[in-house]
Amino acid sequence: MTISDSPVHRGKTLAEKVWEDHLVVKGEDGTPDLIYIDLHLVHEVTSPQAFDGLRVAGRPVRRPDLTIATEDHNTPTAAIDKPIADLTSRTQIETLRRNAKEFGIRLHSLGDVEQGIVHVVGPQLGLTMPGITVVCGDSHTSTHGAFGAMAFGIGTSEVEHVMATQTLPLKAFKTMAITVEGELRPGVTAKDIILAVIAKISTGGGQGYVLEYRGSAIRSLSMEGRMTICNMSIEAGARAGMVAPDETTFEYLKGRPHAPEGDDWDAAVEYWKTLRTDDDAVFDAEVFLDANELEPFVTWGTNPGQGVSLSQPVPDPSVIIDPNERAAAERALEYMALEAGTPMKDIAVDTVFIGSCTNSRIEDLRAAADIVRGRTKAENVRVMVVPGSARVRIEAEAEGLDKVFKDFGADWRFAGCSMCLGMNPDQLEPGERCASTSNRNFEGRQGKGGRTHLVSPLVAAATAVRGTLSSPWDLAIDDARLVNAGPSTGSGNGGI
Amino acid sequence: MEKVSVITGVAVPLERSNIDTDQIIPAVFLKRVTKTGFDDALFYGWRQDPEFVLNKEPFKAGSVLVAGPDFGTGSSREHAVWALRDYGFKAVLSARFGDIFRGNSGKQGLLAAQLAEADIEKIWALIDAQPGLEVTVDLPAKTVTAGALTVPFEIDDYTRWRLLEGLDDIGLTLRDEARITEFEGRRESWRPTTLPVK
Ligand code: SF4
Numbered sequence: 301m302t303i304s305d306s307p308v309h310r311g312k313t314l315a316e317k318v319w320e321d322h323l324v325v326k327g328e329d330g331t332p333d334l335i336y337i338d339l340h341l342v343h344e345v346t347s348p349q350a351f352d353g354l355r356v357a358g359r360p361v362r363r364p365d366l367t368i369a370t371e372d373h374n375t376p377t378a379a380i381d382k383p384i385a386d387l388t389s390r391t392q393i394e395t396l397r398r399n400a401k402e403f404g405i406r407l408h409s410l411g412d413v414e415q416g417i418v419h420v421v422g423p424q425l426g427l428t429m430p431g432i433t434v435v436c437g438d439s440h441t442s443t444h445g446a447f448g449a450m451a452f453g454i455g456t457s458e459v460e461h462v463m464a465t466q467t468l469p470l471k472a473f474k475t476m477a478i479t480v481e482g483e484l485r486p487g488v489t490a491k492d493i494i495l496a497v498i499a500k501i502s503t504g505g506g507q508g509y510v511l512e513y514r515g516s517a518i519r520s521l522s523m524e525g526r527m528t529i530c531n532m533s534i535e536a537g538a539r540a541g542m543v544a545p546d547e548t549t550f551e552y553l554k555g556r557p558h559a560p561e562g563d564d565w566d567a568a569v570e571y572w573k574t575l576r577t578d579d580d581a582v583f584d585a586e587v588f589l590d591a592n593e594l595e596p597f598v599t600w601g602t603n604p605g606q607g608v609s610l611s612q613p614v615p616d617p618s619v620i621i622d623p624n625e626r627a628a629a630e631r632a633l634e635y636m637a638l639e640a641g642t643p644m645k646d647i648a649v650d651t652v653f654i655g656s657c658t659n660s661r662i663e664d665l666r667a668a669a670d671i672v673r674g675r676t677k678a679e680n681v682r683v684m685v686v687p688g689s690a691r692v693r694i695e696a697e698a699e700g701l702d703k704v705f706k707d708f709g710a711d712w713r714f715a716g717c718s719m720c721l722g723m724n725p726d727q728l729e730p731g732e733r734c735a736s737t738s739n740r741n742f743e744g745r746q747g748k749g750g751r752t753h754l755v756s757p758l759v760a761a762a763t764a765v766r767g768t769l770s771s772p773w774d775l776a777i778d779d780a781r782l783v784n785a786g787p788s789t790g791s792g793n794g795g796i
Numbered sequence: 797m798e799k800v801s802v803i804t805g806v807a808v809p810l811e812r813s814n815i816d817t818d819q820i821i822p823a824v825f826l827k828r829v830t831k832t833g834f835d836d837a838l839f840y841g842w843r844q845d846p847e848f849v850l851n852k853e854p855f856k857a858g859s860v861l862v863a864g865p866d867f868g869t870g871s872s873r874e875h876a877v878w879a880l881r882d883y884g885f886k887a888v889l890s891a892r893f894g895d896i897f898r899g900n901s902g903k904q905g906l907l908a909a910q911l912a913e914a915d916i917e918k919i920w921a922l923i924d925a926q927p928g929l930e931v932t933v934d935l936p937a938k939t940v941t942a943g944a945l946t947v948p949f950e951i952d953d954y955t956r957w958r959l960l961e962g963l964d965d966i967g968l969t970l971r972d973e974a975r976i977t978e979f980e981g982r983r984e985s986w987r988p989t990t991l992p993v994k
Binding site: 324325330331332334336338339345346348349352353357359364365366367368373374386388389391392395406426427428429432437438439453454455456457458460461464465466467469471503504507508537539557558560564565567568571603624625627628721722723740742743744745748 | 812813814816818819822823824826827828829830831841864865866869870871872873874875877892894895896899900903904952953954965966968969970972973975976979980983984985986987988989990991992993
């Protein structure tokens with residue numbers, strides 16, 4: 301584009317920069333751009349039909365060296381040395397193993413030290429880095445945008461397309477800035493930010509957009525916190541979420557197994573530093589949020605946009621003006637078996653689940669452990685703690701977190717998606733109510749008839765202590781313990 | 797992929813908003829490793845209720861789904877599209893679609909037609925007055941006709957062209973293989989590879 305093409309010359313957003321650096325063919329007359337894919341993550345659920353398609357067409361995987369697979373959705377999180385009992389789960393896993401072998405793809409299987417949830421494994425290996433394109437047949441691929449990568453979920457046809465061509469035909473996304481300024485209070489975390497964002501813009505508000513999270517509250521988050529936020533971009537309907545890379549990002553990456561080294565590192569950092577939205581760039585839409593005002597957040601309904609501060613009561617649908625939304629709220633309350641006006645904090649839960657690609661990283665586990673340390677769980681509550689990867693589990697055990705959780709009365713499990721979705725043995729019983737650090741509270745998501753309240757690891761931990769939905773503020777905890785558990789200090793990681 | 801042009805069939809009203817892909821097909825069915833045979837899984841939860849629209853005549857044999865706004869939100873599972881297709885749906889009409897669902901539909905020959913919300917409600921009213929009403933979704937003309945009502949719908953030009961021509965995506969892209977190879981030659985060495993380290 302020449303300057304004379306547009307009346308006002310303007311800078312570029314972060315998303316536009318990454319996009320343009322991956323243009324193989326620029327689309328014309330309404331045809332999409334052809335975009336190069338740097339990293340393709342694969343798991344057992346959305347890949348079998350794609351491999352099948354390749355086989356039928358006699359096509360190889362073009363770049364096995366840009367592809368990596370792990371087992372996560374179907375894997376049990378206990379007794380992992382035994383054969384998987386569920387036959388269909390086992391078939392899916394065995395199919396992935398066969399396909400990985402046949403097509404020459406690196407696979408981390410159950411029992412392997414690098415096995416885990418695909419969105420925990422990529423960043424942990426240092427494969428996820430700024431300025432790259434990442435895809436996976438999984439909507440929460442948006443997680444990787446925390447590094448300033450363009451990362452989005454794709455369907456199985458697209459998985460096959462990437463395998464065969466290492467590219468995707470795509471229309472450019474619109475861009476939306478989500479600016480969060482201010483300082484989070486102790487006990488308020490990245491999860492509360494993103495739940496508040498989705499409540500504000502609704503589950504459809506991000507449709508067609510790449511969200512760029514910016515502002516002082518985002519800058520002060522650790523990489524784990526940024527991943528939590530980008531992870532849930534899809535719950536606002538967005539294709540992707542991004543955070544511009546900075547020293548926090550470089551610090552996190554340096555020395556990881558796949559991070560660049562020597563001259564490559566220097567060249568990369570020099571380029572990465574250019575990956576920020578220009579001051580004169582224009583977003584297609586903008587949203588602002590005040591971090592100072594935020595409180596621990598919780599969902600009351602059956603989509604992630606149906607949330608309130610924990611200090612609030614269950615909302616009254618009759619005051620919702622939009623008829624569709626009102627009906628949705630009424631149906632949600634019926635499914636959730638909740639009465640309008642009940643204080644959220646009076647709601648008793650049966651299960652607390654700490655895990656999933658939203659909140660199962662080491663920092664999340666440390667934060668939860670800081671709350672429960674030296675306490676005992678509420679009597680009738682089942683508490684499950686599921687590290688996101690085998691590596692996270694090992695790290696947590698080295699710090700003694702497993703012991704903290706076990707002493708508390710929690711069940712310490714092996715890595716996987718676990719109770720995030722009803723696909724493996726970890727499921728809710730019909731009617732069971734769960735405070736969950738995962739990302740979806742859809743009907744039946746955690747098991748048929750199960751009822752899900754989405755919360756942060758801190759709220760999950762406080763809820764496990766009291767037995768009703770609780771904020772860490774409800775426990776007699778001094779601020780220091782909360783600050784340590786909070787997002788902005790690097791959580792016992794020595795700070796930034 | 798088969799060419800799509802003019803679709804005529806029984807319209808099925810699904811008067812709910814925000815129908816996410818977990819409702820279209822629950823996760824438990826994602827364990828299958830085939831690409832067909834998902835008709836039994838479509839709307840599995842709701843179909844347990846005898847009053848659900850697909851359990852009632854004359855809607856059982858429907859092929860055009862007329863749904864509330866934000867259809868197909870949530871997970872990226874393409875199984876949602878396979879389930880609709882395997883059941884016999886050829887087109888879904890809604891005021892808004894989840895982006896990934898819409899993309900997946902275009903790749904499987906399922907026509908996702910975006911109508912004004914008011915037009916969806918008019919079609920619901922027409923079906924209400926005449927259950928079993930057949931509607932016509934005309935892709936070349938980008939219109940939906942139900943009884944005396946004809947309204948326009950939106951679909952992006954590229955998807956429309958591919959549906960009309962029945963074109964396979966990968967084949968199209970591989971026409972540009974030389975440019976992909978050339979791009980690969982320019983990639984910086986710091987970019988990640990997944991080959992095991994050490
Ligand atoms: S943890 Fe949940 S959301 Fe994340 S990849 Fe697994 S199933 Fe999907």
